[in-house]
Amino acid sequence: MPTPSLSDLPIRRLTHRDLAACADLSEDRGWPREEHKWGLLLSAGTGYGIDDPDGGLVSACVVTEYGPYGNPSFGAVGMVLVAERHARRGIGRRLMRHIVSLMGTTPLTLHATPNGRPLYEELGFKTTGRAEMLRGCFTPGVTATGVATRAATAEDLPSILRLDEEVFGADRTHVITRLPAFADQFRVAEEAGRIIGYAAAWPNMDTQVVGPLIARDTTTAQSLLASLADSTDRPLRTDIDVRHEELLAWAKARGLEPIAFNSVMTYGIPELPGDWRRRFAPLTVAAG
Numbered sequence: 001m002p003t004p005s006l007s008d009l010p011i012r013r014l015t016h017r018d019l020a021a022c023a024d025l026s027e028d029r030g031w032p033r034e035e036h037k038w039g040l041l042l043s044a045g046t047g048y049g050i051d052d053p054d055g056g057l058v059s060a061c062v063v064t065e066y067g068p069y070g071n072p073s074f075g076a077v078g079m080v081l082v083a084e085r086h087a088r089r090g091i092g093r094r095l096m097r098h099i100v101s102l103m104g105t106t107p108l109t110l111h112a113t114p115n116g117r118p119l120y121e122e123l124g125f126k127t128t129g130r131a132e133m134l135r136g137c138f139t140p141g142v143t144a145t146g147v148a149t150r151a152a153t154a155e156d157l158p159s160i161l162r163l164d165e166e167v168f169g170a171d172r173t174h175v176i177t178r179l180p181a182f183a184d185q186f187r188v189a190e191e192a193g194r195i196i197g198y199a200a201a202w203p204n205m206d207t208q209v210v211g212p213l214i215a216r217d218t219t220t221a222q223s224l225l226a227s228l229a230d231s232t233d234r235p236l237r238t239d240i241d242v243r244h245e246e247l248l249a250w251a252k253a254r255g256l257e258p259i260a261f262n263s264v265m266t267y268g269i270p271e272l273p274g275d276w277r278r279r280f281a282p283l284t285v286a287a288g
Helices: 014-030 033-042 090-101 117-122 154-168 218-230 245-253
Strands: 011-014 048-052 059-068 074-082 108-113 127-135 148-151 185-191 194-204 207-215 238-243 257-267 279-281
Touching: 011 090, 014 033, 014 048, 014 074, 014 154, 033 059, 033 074, 033 194, 048 090, 059 090, 059 218, 074 090, 090 108, 090 117, 108 117, 117 127, 127 245, 148 218, 154 194, 154 207, 185 218, 185 238, 194 218, 194 279, 218 238, 238 245, 238 257
Parallel strands: 074 108, 207 238
Antiparallel strands: 011 048, 048 059, 059 074, 108 257, 127 238, 127 257, 148 185, 185 194, 194 207, 207 279, 238 279
8 A cells, every 4th residue: 555645644633642652753853752741732732743654743733822712812833843754845834834724813923943933934924032041050149139939829820810811911721720730839929918920840851941930020030030949959941031131141140051042933913912021931932
């Protein structure tokens, strides 16, 4: 029986049964397996993929929608991967065109590597920002900020959700309510009994990823990041909006080193909604 052409292979929805295959695909491209992150993305978002007749996946990606159910404000595209043996054959382009068509008039956003950006530009995405990835062992400094932080509780969730929607610019209850189970740490910053920021740190291979990081100002963001670092002996990793120059300089002075830059790209909207001044780092670049 002849092997079907790659262009004839159907694109289908992925489920949690595909978790291992998605992790295998990440590993095939030299990425960490990131099964923990894949699990969250396949729960909170919708995965799409192409099966390889010889086993595994030819390609995969995830779209996480935000806003009202059935009428999302926008969608974040992430984890766009094509198996090395099938690379440079137009598969990633085909999968992305499928996503853009499927989402219709819903605006989209994604974080693009330098290698991926030309494809997204070809599809109509525009670069609207940049994020710098940092990684390293955090060395505490003598910083008396006066911003109190503590572990988040179930009673804090309504306040966290209100703050998050205000800053993020869309409802992402379906993601934030998964943080207590997903993250190793989930903390809030508080002033006069009012929550003015929150952050989480979650396990990813040998690191703790800091994100999301939402804060009233840079000082509050510093307090949250330092408090997360205090409770882990793993290196930290995070992606900070380059407009937050003060936080970037502070983090680098405490041992976090720059690894890479990603372009923040949008499709159908001139820029991301919400308040970037209080949005310091995403949950993950794969979900915005």
